[in-house]
Amino acid sequence: MPEFEYTGHPSHVVFGVGSAEGQRFMRVIATEQAQRVMLIVAEADVRLADGPRSALGDRIAATFTDVRPHVPVAVAEAARTAARDCAADLVICVGGGSTTGTAKAVALELDVPIVAVPTTYAGSEVTPVWGLTESGRKTTGVDRRVLPRHVVYDPRLTLGLPLGISIASGLNAIAHCVEAFWAPGRNPITSLMADEGIRALAEGLPALRRDTGDLEARSRCLYGAWLAGTAFATAGSDVHHKVCHVLGGAFDLPHAETHAVVLPYATMLAAPRAPGADARIAAALNLADEPAGEAIMTLERELEAPRSLQEIGLTRGDLPRAIDLVADTLGRLPTPVGHEQAAALVTAAFEGAVEPIPVR
Ligand code: NAD
Numbered sequence: 360m361p362e363f364e365y366t367g368h369p370s371h372v373v374f375g376v377g378s379a380e381g382q383r384f385m386r387v388i389a390t391e392q393a394q395r396v397m398l399i400v401a402e403a404d405v406r407l408a409d410g411p412r413s414a415l416g417d418r419i420a421a422t423f424t425d426v427r428p429h430v431p432v433a434v435a436e437a438a439r440t441a442a443r444d445c446a447a448d449l450v451i452c453v454g455g456g457s458t459t460g461t462a463k464a465v466a467l468e469l470d471v472p473i474v475a476v477p478t479t480y481a482g483s484e485v486t487p488v489w490g491l492t493e494s495g496r497k498t499t500g501v502d503r504r505v506l507p508r509h510v511v512y513d514p515r516l517t518l519g520l521p522l523g524i525s526i527a528s529g530l531n532a533i534a535h536c537v538e539a540f541w542a543p544g545r546n547p548i549t550s551l552m553a554d555e556g557i558r559a560l561a562e563g564l565p566a567l568r569r570d571t572g573d574l575e576a577r578s579r580c581l582y583g584a585w586l587a588g589t590a591f592a593t594a595g596s597d598v599h600h601k602v603c604h605v606l607g608g609a610f611d612l613p614h615a616e617t618h619a620v621v622l623p624y625a626t627m628l629a630a631p632r633a634p635g636a637d638a639r640i641a642a643a644l645n646l647a648d649e650p651a652g653e654a655i656m657t658l659e660r661e662l663e664a665p666r667s668l669q670e671i672g673l674t675r676g677d678l679p680r681a682i683d684l685v686a687d688t689l690g691r692l693p694t695p696v697g698h699e700q701a702a703a704l705v706t707a708a709f710e711g712a713v714e715p716i717p718v719r
Contacts, residue, residue, distance in 0.1 A: 360587065361546075361547075363545075363546035363547060364544075365546050365548050365549075365593065366544075366593055367593065367647050368396075368485065368486070368487055368506055368589070368592050368593070368681035369506075370484075370485055370507055370508060370509065370510055370689060371387070371509045371510070372485075372509075372510045372512070372585065373387050373509070373511050373512065374512040374581075374582065375512075375513065375514075376514055376574065376578070376586070377513065377515065378446070378511050378512065378513045379411060379453070379476050379511050379515075379516060380410035380413075380414065380513070381409040381410070381413075381414050381511035382413045382414075384410060384411055384511065384513055385414050385415075385675065387474070387509050387511055388449070388451075388474055388509060388697065391448075391449050391472060391474070391508070391509075392450035393418065393448045394448060394588060395418070395419055395420040395445055395446050395447050395448050395449070396418050396419050396420060396447065396448070396449045396451055397419075397420060397421045397422075397423060397441065397442050397445055397447035397449070397450050397451070397465070397471075398411065398412065398414055398415075398419050398421075398422045398423070398449070398450075398451050398452075399423045399424075399426065399438065399450060399452040399453070399454070399458055399461050399462050399465075400420070400422065400424060400452070400453045400454055400458060400642070401424060401425070401426035401440060401458055402424040402425070402426070402459065402585065402597070404453070404454050404458070405424060406479065407453050407454065407476075407478050407516050407519075408422075408451075408476075409525065410513070410516075411451055411453060411476065411538075414643075415542075416449075417459065420445035420446070420447060421441050421442070421444070421447065423437075423438050423442075423461070425437060425438075425442045425604075426454065426457050426458045426461050427457065428457050428614070429457065429460070429465075429491060429492040429497055429614070430457065430460040430461055430464050430491050430492060431491075431492050431493070432439065432491050432492065432493040434461060434482035435461065435464035435465075435491055437469075438461050438462075438464060438465050439464065439468050439469060442465045442469055442471065443469070447465075447469070447471055448471065449472055449473075449474065450462045450465055450466065450471055450472070450473045450474070451473075451474045451475075451476065452473060452474075452475050452476065452507075453476040453478065453516070454476075454477075454478050454479075454481060455477070455478060455481055455528070455617075456482075456483040456614070457483030458484060459473075459475050459477065459481070459483040459484050459507070460489065460490055462507070463483070463489040463490075463505035464474065464489065464491060464558075466504050466505045467489050467502055467504060469503050469524070469563040470504050472507075472508045473505070473506075473507040473508060473509075474507060474508065474509045474510075474511065475507035475509070475510045475511070475630070476510075476512075476513065476516065477512065477584070478516045478517055478520065479517070479520060479524065479525075479528045479584075480525075480529045480531060480532040480560075480580055480581065480583070480584035480587070480711045481528060481531060481532070481533075481584070481588070481615070482532055482535055482584050482585070482587050482588025482589075482591060482626065483588065484507050484510045484588065485506075485507070485510060485585060485589045485592055485611075486506070486588055486591065486592040487501050487502060487503050487505055487506040487592065488500070488501055488592070489501075489502060489505045490624075490651035491556075491609075493626065495608065495611070497514060497604070497607075497608045499604075508676070510585075512581050512585060514574060514577040514578040514581045515574065515577075516711070517577045517580070517581055518571070518572055518574065518577060520571075521571075522567075522568065522571050524615070525564075525567055525571065525580070526564060526568065526619070526662045526663070526664050527613070527615035527616045527618070527619050527664065527665070528562070528584075528615045529560050529562075529564045529580050529583070529584070530615065530618060530619035530622065530659065530662070530664055531584075531614070531615040531618040531619070532556065532560055532580075532583055532584040532587035532588070532618075532675055533556075533557055533560050533622070533658075534599055534600070534603075534618040534621075534622045535553075535556070535559070535587035535588060535590060535591035536552075536553035536554075536556040536557045536560070536583075536586070536587045536590055536591075536628070536643075537553070537557065537622060537630075537640055537651070537655070538591070538594070538596060538597055538598075538599045538625075539552070539553040539579065539587075539590035539591055539593075539594035539599060539631035540553055540594075540630065540633055540636035540639060540640060541597060541598075541629050541630060541632045542594040542596055542597045543594075543595050543596045543597065543638050543693060544593050544594045544595040545594045545633065546593070546594075547594050548574040548593075549590040549594040550590075550639065552586045552587075552589055552590040553586070553587070553590040553594070553643075554639060554643050555583075555586055556583045556584075556585075556586030556587040556590060556642075557583070557640065558583075558643050559579045559580070559582050559583030559586065560579070560580055560583035560584070560587070560643075561643065561644050561658060562576075562579055562656075563576045563577070563578075563579030563580035563582075563583060563644060564662055565578060565658075565661055565662065566579070567580060568661075568662055568663075597629060597692065598625050598629040598689060598692065598696060599621060599622060599625035600616075600627065601685075601688050601689060601692065602621050602625055602685050602688070602689070602700070602704065602705070603617045603618050603621050604688075605684050605685055606621070606668070606673070606681060606684075606685065606705075608693070609680070609681070609684055610672065610673055610677055610681065612668070612671055612672050612673060613671055613672070615670070616664075616665045616671045617671065619659060619664045619665055619666060619703075620664075620665055620666065620668055620670075620706050620708050620711070621668075622655055622659075623652045623655040623656045623659065624651070624652065624704045624707045624708045624712075625704065626651050626652040626655055627650070627651075627652035627653075627715050627716050628696065628700060628703075628704055628716065630650075630651050632647040632694060636651070637650055637651045638651075640654065640655075641654040644658055646678050647685050650715070652668050652715065653715065656713070666711035667708065667709060667710055667711025668681075668705075668708050668709045668711075669709055669710070670711065670712070673709060675709075678705070678706070678709055681699065681705050681709070682702045682705045682706070685701045685704070685705050686698040686701035687701065689701045700716075700717075703716045703717055704716055
């Protein structure tokens with residue numbers, strides 16, 4: 360048995376169809392005794408907040424809808440000003456990772472509690488990680504004040520998430536699970552959660568591809584996303600998340616799709632770092648005969664997920680800089696990755712290569 364350390368991140372989680380509505384929602388937040396709630400929901404998603412809005416009635420003191428991807432500093436400032444102006448004693452965010460990120464930006468400065476109602480599979484709602492973007496540079500940090508106190512998972516709210524976003528976001532969640540097998544803070548508990556998270560998502564995603572209105576499939580995916588975020592919050596990030604972070608930030612690539620494309624190649628490179636990881640990931644994907652990286656590719660083919668970085672916006676002219684940036688970042692990991700391997704990873708992901716990348 361390996362020695363390990365485990366740090367859980369305390370949050371009260373409620374999962375169930377209809378949990379973001381009426382008395383069921385009010386029961387979740389009763390302990391907060393909030394009187395001046397700030398609701399954060401993206402303009403395009405305002406209908407998703409109908410449940411909390413009608414349950415809270417005149418306890419809603421302000422609604423902030425100017426949500427943008429990757430939380431630009433100007434948006435964070437505007438949301439903080441709105442929270443100060445209404446003297447918010449609770450922030451409720453309804454939406455994807457960008458919306459949760461906006462609530463975290465408020466909590467980081469104002470130390471106001473958050474109730475998160477996630478509507479994608481990003482997983483940010485169960486991590487103490489915040490992110491802000493300024494002039495194309497993304498800064499992230501860890502702070503206990505940004506961890507939502509309550510998380511309400513209502514699968515009904517995800518029924519309208521478009522298929523392409525659902526698949527990419529679900530693969531983003533699988534990426535959290537997969538990397539949790541070799542990331543620096545891994546332990547037997549995060550592996551258990553990651554294992555179950557992969558199983559739930561690998562079952563739910565193909566089913567929702569057949570029918571985006573399949574509530575049971577949506578529930579499996581949202582449950583998997585919770586496990587994924589929770590495993591990731593404790594295990595931390597390594598090769599895969601670092602590559603996605605660098606490429607996404609430098610070339611403005613779409614977040615979830617970048618994860619989908621990079622994951623098989625990052626897995627080929629990094630899974631051998633942790634004994635047993637490769638076999639457990641493949642088994643959780645129900646593809647025990649294949650190495651984990653190839654098993655992920657098989658699932659992604661079935662889901663018709665984006666396959667290459669060139670398909671999602673990286674140009675051939677960007678490639679040399681992309682390789683240098685990734686090599687520089689991976690070279691500074693506690694277990695560094697050499698330039699040649701970093702170049703092989705980025706090139707294969709750029710092309711959407713089907714053959715395994717050389718790992719030595
Ligand atoms: P997102 O929040 O930008 O949402 C993607 C799109 O889906 C948006 O257009 C949104 O309006 C729409 N949408 C969301 N829910 C919907 C629904 N139920 N029905 C219809 N449309 C819906 O994207 P995301 O992938 O959820 O989050 C990505 C962001 O989250 C990135 O900035 C990423 O860095 C961050 N993130 C942070 C952490 C963390 O721990 N801090 C973890 C994961 C992701």
